[in-house]
Amino acid sequence: MTANASRAISWGEASARRMERQFLARPAGRGTRVAEVVAAMLGAHAQVLSAAEVSVGVRAAGVTRADVRAALWDDRSLVKTFGPRGTVHLLPAAELPLWCAALTAIPTGPSPFPPDVRVTEEQAAQIVAAIGEALDGVCLTVEELGQEVVARTGPWAGDLVMPAFQDLWPRWRQVLHRAGQSGALCFGPNRGRKVTYTRPPAFDPGPVPEEAALRELARRYLRAYGPATPQHFAKWLAAPAGWAALLFRELAEAGAVEEVAFEGSGAWVAAGDTEFPGGRVRGVRLLPYFDAYAIAARPRESLFPGEAYRRALAGGQAGNFPVLLVDGVVAGVWHQRRQGRRTTVTVELIGRRLTARQERELGEQVERVGDVLETKAQLVVGKVTVGPHA
Template identity: 50%
Template structure:
């Protein structure tokens, strides 16, 4: 028998599990980040906002302390090969799973590609280069890897942001997914890389089969009900492989009908109801986990939100204002010293209650970023973050 629930039920469940309905108490950063399936951290201030909005009283300093001092969070390559903050205790899970996700054929010219043996050699060289040393920058890591592997690794064949990168760089994400390295503290404005052992002594990736099944459970707990195709998009994995992975969980998953749309949920979630209330307005940062992982897009980004806040179906390239978990506007921020200017464009008229909520949310953004917020309403013309 297929369960039936409404989109309102789905939204209420997701908001609760993302702690967007009621922020978590202070000190629960790892649990909150784990419930999100990681916080996107390509833009570090966005990760700080994502975590801060879900926890009471958290500032960017608290997030940085959890990452670099307490080491309860770790910065690593996560889903889709993008930089994420993850709970340190879950690093074996994520590396075990992500290393097992099939990768598409390289789009590089044949002469520039690496074979499996070369990729394995790069991963081993990276692991050796970051072990028991001061965390190197990318240039320092490159020198160390090339010194270990020889001239073939140095061939400038990989297109980069400012020219061509050496051949070995195309396996950098693979090294991260296999647990050969994670990110270390910045040196000035330059990122560094280090060994996961510094965060989790004795670190080893979890067995692939167990890890993949657990990632499906994590995903459906945070974003379900969902289809295997939506999971594939979230993980940047082949659709057929994702469908087979869902099937492998057997009775742990149950079919559910969401107002005519078939999907899957965890069997443990069948019959679970989360009361939907008039949730407050939220200012979601770039690539926030909730907006990136939630489907279908037409439900989360209705009407003009789909046109203004999505890029070919991709969410996160524009910061969105949500009301009750649905995109209802876009916003932009510009920092200047101790001030942060917030400009919000609403897609619907905001009554006094919503305007008060917007002011409260702007103040909270300022607290998290440790800056004085200056809020204005009007058209947002800033480009998308690619």
């Protein structure tokens, strides 16, 4: 390791440190709490819960989907809610005050809806308050929650004006993610096939100051995914680029971050956090849909080199395809198909062949995915024929 911040930091060194810090270089040892793994990732994307289970499971020895679900629904050390980018994430319950304070302090862009559809800031605040009141101590489906919101606010909240999935949703749903980000709402256990919502577990201490929360979130982001630029941070949060640039300038003036040379350009790390491994991580990894590493690690052209950029991204967006990493970069896509107690994992290589050692490691990774999903997994190397996010 070296602490010389003046030298240029290569992609291989940066990716090696990122993978080490979120248990991709080597899995967390048995007995590591699931919430600790999720904290290292800065949240696990959970729009598809099985993908979140694989994200966590491949990072922790012996962890299966049952362990992730126990952390979520039994001991409540995890919370499923709306996190970065307004998308569904698993977050550590103990860190929820920090996340809520930071996420609610991020400026929102202009509403994508026409004036007669959108809500005012005052109406949004009324809806969020009504959601928190309605969910206190109960789990409600979205239909049940809608009835409670309308009863507490007024008929305007229930107007069917919001275009969604070739249908119209009630007006109040356009701020559902803001209720999650503010701590008024999280997901509850499914009721049959229906999603439910509830209030998160009560958390202490009291409210975290927004400015302090933003600075801490930026520091954690840089520790997990640095070196990074304000633009990278803004993309990760779906925040305005100008706002992120101002935040980083304030952090630099306060001595909380420092600039380094990374891939020929300036980037930032947390102050004093300038040690990097001497070379890239070797080995094979399978990452599921919207894995935290595939989304946050930048520059994207280095993570998705050459043909991988076209094949493994969807319109430039990461996460829509599960990816195969070889020595820290994307070298394939994959898809799983479960039938009863068996899962077939099809892996498509992109512009390369694997060595005998890498083939053996790929087989071990497929077996690990099967263990996480509590199935017997079989590897097939061939063309992945399904589209993105299938």
